[in-house]
Amino acid sequence: MPESDGYALSLTRKILRFLMVLNPVFAFLILVLLIASLIWESWVMTALGVKSELDSTKLIFAMRTIMVLGIAAAPLVQVVLKRLMAIVESVDSGNPFVLVNAERLKTIAWSLVSLEVIHFMIIVVAKGASSQELPIDIDLKFSFTRWLAVLLCFVLARVFEQGARMRDDLEGTI
Amino acid sequence: MPINVKLDDVLYERRMTLTELSEKIDITLANLSILKTGKARAIRFSTLEAICKVLDCQPGDILEFTK
Numbered sequence: 001m002p003e004s005d006g007y008a009l010s011l012t013r014k015i016l017r018f019l020m021v022l023n024p025v026f027a028f029l030i031l032v033l034l035i036a037s038l039i040w041e042s043w044v045m046t047a048l049g050v051k052s053e054l055d056s057t058k059l060i061f062a063m064r065t066i067m068v069l070g071i072a073a074a075p076l077v078q079v080v081l082k083r084l085m086a087i088v089e090s091v092d093s094g095n096p097f098v099l100v101n102a103e104r105l106k107t108i109a110w111s112l113v114s115l116e117v118i119h120f121m122i123i124v125v126a127k128g129a130s131s132q133e134l135p136i137d138i139d140l141k142f143s144f145t146r147w148l149a150v151l152l153c154f155v156l157a158r159v160f161e162q163g164a165r166m167r168d169d170l171e172g173t174i
Numbered sequence: 175m176p177i178n179v180k181l182d183d184v185l186y187e188r189r190m191t192l193t194e195l196s197e198k199i200d201i202t203l204a205n206l207s208i209l210k211t212g213k214a215r216a217i218r219f220s221t222l223e224a225i226c227k228v229l230d231c232q233p234g235d236i237l238e239f240t241k
Contacts, residue, residue, distance in 0.1 A: 169215055173216040174217050174221050
């Protein structure tokens with residue numbers, strides 16, 4: 001393996017490890033925020049920039065829903081990161097074209113689809129509750145690139161499936 | 175699999191062991207054993223050629239199709 005590839009893999013592994021720690025931390029912080037919003041509603045909402053003089057029931061409900069969706073997304077992100085880490089480790093061991101990696105890529109692809117669905121739900125909730133007086137300031141746009149990544153994962157899973165079969169055939173060729 | 179490998183029979187006729195054949199055609203004994211026991215998925219033309227050359231036989235003497 002070229003040295004630059006080895007460096008890229010090593011860097012990817014470090015980034016993935018970092019993200020695998022960061023993701024549950026963020027999920028925990030959102031959970032804390034959600035619980036705090038239930039216990040100290042006015043304090044949390046003021047901190048989030050919700051003006052207390054306006055009727056913000058709908059907005060508060062929307063923000064809590066978004067928090068719940070955010071927490072729900074964390075296990076999916078963790079699945080993506082773990083599977084990606086396993087693929088990187090299989091590349092490191094010199095045997096990436098195995099059927100288990102195709103399964104991992106499929107799992108990643110379905111997790112990304114689920115994350116996009118959650119993303120869409122957040123857009124719907126945010127748009128539904130956002131108003132001129134009380135806007136929800138979250139950057140939520142449809143991303144063609146993310147859906148392309150989903151497609152890419154499904155295609156790559158198929159490539160890995162074929163690659164694994166070809167490798168098996170090659171290993172059985174005398 | 176309907177393709178049978180008759181390497182054992184040809185080796186017996188030539189009074190040659192699998193080890194001797196592996197040394198002559200430069201293929202590992204392990205791989206030749208896989209071929210002999212019919213566990214191989216495919217055989218390269220170069221391998222078949224080498225075996226036929228050393229054993230002085232035809233591919234049909236090594237491989238047999240049965241229904």
